[in-house]
Every structure is written in C-alpha cells, then in structure tokens.
Amino acid sequence: MPRLLHYSDAENVYDDPTRAGRLAGTIRRLDGPDALVCGTGDNTAPGVLALIEEGRQALDLFDAVGPDFETFGNHDFDFGPEATRSLVRAAPQTWITANVYDPDGERFAAEETVPWTVETVDGVRIGVFGVTDPATPSLNPMARDLQFTDPYEAAERAVPELRTQGVDRIVALSHLGDGDDDLARRVDIDLILGGHRHSERDDRVAGTRLLRPGANGHAVVEVRFDATGSIGVDRHETAGAPVADDVASALRGRVDAAGLDEVVGTVSDPVERHDAAVFGGETRVGNLVADAYRWATGADVGLQNSGGIRAGPPLAGAVTVADLVSVVPFQERVVEATVTGAELRSILRESSAAVVESGAPDRWHGHVSGVRLTWDAAARRLREVRVDGDPIDPAATYTIATSAYVLSTDHEFPTLREQHRTGERALQFEVLAEYARTVGIDPEIEGRIRRVADATDRTP
The missing domain is CATH 3.60.21.10 (Metallo-dependent phosphatases)
Incomplete structure (x- = not known):
C-alpha cells in the first residue's frame, strides 16, 4: 500500500x-x-x-x-x-x-x-x-x-x-x-x-x-x-x-564560498537559542540582540520579536559572522521608531501571546533592552514598566530600535506601525556583528522580564 x-x-x-x-x-x-x-x-x-x-x-x-x-x-x-x-x-x-x-x-x-x-x-x-x-x-x-x-x-x-x-x-x-x-x-x-x-x-x-x-x-x-x-x-x-x-x-562548498567565517567574539558560557528559551520570557540571546539594536541607535528601548530569533545550536566558543547571521537570518534593517509612553506600554503588553494571538497563550514574543517589566499573566496586564529605571510617562515620547519587519506586520506588536519610523540603520545581523566586535558577547539574565502567574501575588 x-x-x-x-x-x-x-x-x-x-x-x-x-x-x-x-x-x-x-x-x-x-x-x-x-x-x-x-x-x-x-x-x-x-x-x-x-x-x-x-x-x-x-x-x-x-x-x-x-x-x-x-x-x-x-x-x-x-x-x-x-x-x-x-x-x-x-x-x-x-x-x-x-x-x-x-x-x-x-x-x-x-x-x-x-x-x-x-x-x-x-x-x-x-x-x-x-x-x-x-x-x-x-x-x-x-x-x-x-x-x-x-x-x-x-x-x-x-x-x-x-x-x-x-x-x-x-x-x-x-x-x-x-x-x-x-x-x-x-x-x-x-x-x-x-x-x-x-x-x-x-x-x-x-x-x-x-x-x-x-x-x-x-x-x-x-x-x-x-x-x-x-x-x-x-x-x-x-x-x-x-x-x-x-x-x-555541495552545501559545504556553498558555506566556504560565502566567506562568513570571520570570528567576531568569544563566548565562554554557551548562549542557548532553542524555541523553549526564546519564547519563554527573558533569555540571554534575546538580551544580546535587543542590546545590539539599542547600542547601534542610541534608542531608549531595544525590541526584538521572539519569532525573529531562529533556533539553532548555542553560540559557543569562537563566534563567527555566520553564527550571528543564523540568529537573525533576514534581509531586514534595524530601524528607529518614535512612540508615546502610552503606545510603548501597549507595545510591551503585546509581547504576550495572550494579547496578540500567536501560538500557545503562555508564549512570550518580545525581548527588550532598556526596559524592566512585570507581566501579570492571570490579569493579562502589565503591572509595572520602567524605562531606564523610571516609570513610563504616558505623555512623553520614547525611541525604539527594532527590525523593520516589526513595523510592517500586524501579527506582532500591532501598535507599532510604519508611521512610527524615524530612522534606518544596517541589516540586523550586521548590527549584531558590529556589536560583538566592539562590545563583546556576554549577555546575562537581568530580570528585564518578570512574569507572574498568580494575580494575587503583589510582590514588588
């Protein structure tokens, strides 16, 4: 049969x-x-x-x-x-x-x-x-x-x-x-x-x-x-x-011809990038990418969508340009956007799949730099958000560095739109590679994203 x-x-x-x-x-x-x-x-x-x-x-x-x-x-x-x-x-x-x-x-x-x-x-x-x-x-x-x-x-x-x-x-x-x-x-x-x-x-x-x-x-x-x-x-x-x-x-021949073997950094503690980590909340690879965007632009906030970080082997030992391309393998540029504090709060709330449907409702779809937030999963709300240590001012303006893709889609962070764009930089992986050359690759979990499952938990 x-x-x-x-x-x-x-x-x-x-x-x-x-x-x-x-x-x-x-x-x-x-x-x-x-x-x-x-x-x-x-x-x-x-x-x-x-x-x-x-x-x-x-x-x-x-x-x-x-x-x-x-x-x-x-x-x-x-x-x-x-x-x-x-x-x-x-x-x-x-x-x-x-x-x-x-x-x-x-x-x-x-x-x-x-x-x-x-x-x-x-x-x-x-x-x-x-x-x-x-x-x-x-x-x-x-x-x-x-x-x-x-x-x-x-x-x-x-x-x-x-x-x-x-x-x-x-x-x-x-x-x-x-x-x-x-x-x-x-x-x-x-x-x-x-x-x-x-x-x-x-x-x-x-x-x-x-x-x-x-x-x-x-x-x-x-x-x-x-x-x-x-x-x-x-x-x-x-x-x-x-x-x-x-x-x-045949594929090895293509890899060799691509010329992406420049070592741009060294990692002693392997940086995981499997789906469970990337969609689970704060993760080292997410912090690395968001930090690179913010460093390259001087923006208040760096933002990377979880789906834009591709699964693969950990970044470990000598890290090449090809390794970093494989993290964000898209012909998308890093862009700058300007939003109000109220819009920024909505954008960060849209990191939860319970708010913007995309896979299981417990998935987390945003990685950030310059931000610390607490997400109340039971109430589906942001309990607290701070930018550079200060609470968000709804009437103030903030700059965001992110991928051009995020501005073009209504499936992730729909509050952030093309009309918010104020600048454009290099391709994502080029920014990541330059960050690695200049700053290094040593991301840490810092408590940027805190997810609380019990709405009665009011721990600060």
Whole structure:
C-alpha cells in the first residue's frame, strides 16, 4: 500500500551540511516506488545560506532526493516572487498551490504550479492539494504584492474536483499552522500534512489525521495507507542517520564560498537559542540582540520579536559572522521608531501571546533592552514598566530600535506601525556583528522580564 514521506520547515538545516545530509539520507532510505515525498513549505528559507543563495541552496537537497510535491510557506517568498519563480522552475518536484495568486489574478507561477493533482501509487489514486497561510503578506513583506486567498474556500473547490477524478484518498499539503484544525472541519479529507508551526503533531480533528514533523530537518514522518482505510504513522529522527555525502559536500562548498567565517567574539558560557528559551520570557540571546539594536541607535528601548530569533545550536566558543547571521537570518534593517509612553506600554503588553494571538497563550514574543517589566499573566496586564529605571510617562515620547519587519506586520506588536519610523540603520545581523566586535558577547539574565502567574501575588 502507498506511503507518504513528509518533511517541512527545513529552514536553517542547510547551514549544517552534515545535518542536511542526514535529512537527505533519511528520505533516501525510506523512499521507494510505493512512496510520495512531500514538503509543506519553508523548505528554502530562512538561514545563512538561504540569505546568500536566495533559497537556491535548497536545490542541493531537492535534486538529491527528488521530492514529488511541495507547497509554499511564507518564507519561500523571502527574496521576492521572481526569486521564488526561478527556484520553482529549477526544482524537480511539482509545486501545488490552490490559494496563491499573482497581482493580476492568475495563479502564482501558473506555468510551473498546479492547484491540485492526482497520483496513482501502488494501485491507489491519491488526490493532493496545497494551501498557504493567507496572512503571508503581513508575515513576509516580500510577498505583499501577491494575493493569498481564503485557503478554506480554495480547499472546498479542490476537494470536489478531486472526487470527480475518482480518487481513493485526499491529502492536503498545508502551511496553515494552527489553521489545520479549521481546514479539517471545512472539508472531508483523509490527511493533512502540515507545516508553519515548528512543533510536532499527530492528532485527529473531525475524522481527519493531522501531522507535523517539526522543523529544521530533525525528522521525517512516514505515513502508510492500508486497505482497511486506516493510516499508520512512524516518525524517523534524522540524528544518527547515514549522511548523503553528495548533499553535504555541495552545501559545504556553498558555506566556504560565502566567506562568513570571520570570528567576531568569544563566548565562554554557551548562549542557548532553542524555541523553549526564546519564547519563554527573558533569555540571554534575546538580551544580546535587543542590546545590539539599542547600542547601534542610541534608542531608549531595544525590541526584538521572539519569532525573529531562529533556533539553532548555542553560540559557543569562537563566534563567527555566520553564527550571528543564523540568529537573525533576514534581509531586514534595524530601524528607529518614535512612540508615546502610552503606545510603548501597549507595545510591551503585546509581547504576550495572550494579547496578540500567536501560538500557545503562555508564549512570550518580545525581548527588550532598556526596559524592566512585570507581566501579570492571570490579569493579562502589565503591572509595572520602567524605562531606564523610571516609570513610563504616558505623555512623553520614547525611541525604539527594532527590525523593520516589526513595523510592517500586524501579527506582532500591532501598535507599532510604519508611521512610527524615524530612522534606518544596517541589516540586523550586521548590527549584531558590529556589536560583538566592539562590545563583546556576554549577555546575562537581568530580570528585564518578570512574569507572574498568580494575580494575587503583589510582590514588588
């Protein structure tokens, strides 16, 4: 019976050629004539090599494992629609998108993509369609000229079309994240292979199996359809898997050619940057980035969104420019913004996912410099906020140094908008590298963010 091999959100896997080689080796080991290899977005960016190669480093993996199908993630547009079109033309897999359109209303890259398709595998006709988060233009300013239509309406068009073609199974390739639940409720399908959220998932909603493999090439999910209609699932960790030497060698060549091996600082106490730390409140890597922004601009406040710090190995020992690029691997500049004290208080309150929905409500989405705050989780309010040791004056004005991305999106810190911009500096990683050269890399936890769970706790 047919199998599906699912990978997603490979993102910075290419910056570690051995890990990328293990991902390729795992897929090769599992692949066969009874299998379809499927990607569900963000498999071309972000990352250090992605920034240098504009996503084309992913072709080393794609050409080696020959995926069958892929749908788009928000980061697959990091370098603009033309770069994405070029990559799609060069890639071996069929790109499936039912809800991404050019400004003129034509399906994006219509000559190279399809909205849905049918493949017969081991005698079973499998219908496949793909959908992408409609918030992508807000999440990724490089995609703002494209149209991302309602993915659920697109699915409701795709499913009847696939049924008329006599399919036995219907599978969605989804880069909707938490929207997979609504997708399962809107259409009657067998399986959703999901991405966007970096957490693993194996669940059922409205009779549909929902799967996610997690991010950064650490696992491949194998799905088995059997004759009884049931779905079997195995998760294959890539750690320790055989390395596909051709993939690893090709990527090492790209790393060497990038010339990002300048050592800009030394770290004796490793600086962690895994998701649990970055989204958990104050963290050393968050303080490092926010301090660098504030140092470079002289702003009152440094602000870094948690999602903009990418997970990866700790900063340890000799730290290179490439290491710092991998922390914030985006072509976004550090900008200065001027806000009132009342606006600043709202912006800091929006660090909580309980206020601006983004993942689990206990997640924390802001890292700060020049600020100390206490967050009352039960009451969903800021108990106290101080800037440079003083309480915020609602009528005063304050300057903020942050990423240009934060001003362009309404999904994080929606109070902070483009109209607040008053200046622009270098790219994020360039600022971080110059800070490391000049000041060093020695961040500490200082009590900048204090989160209190019990509203009755009034400890100062």
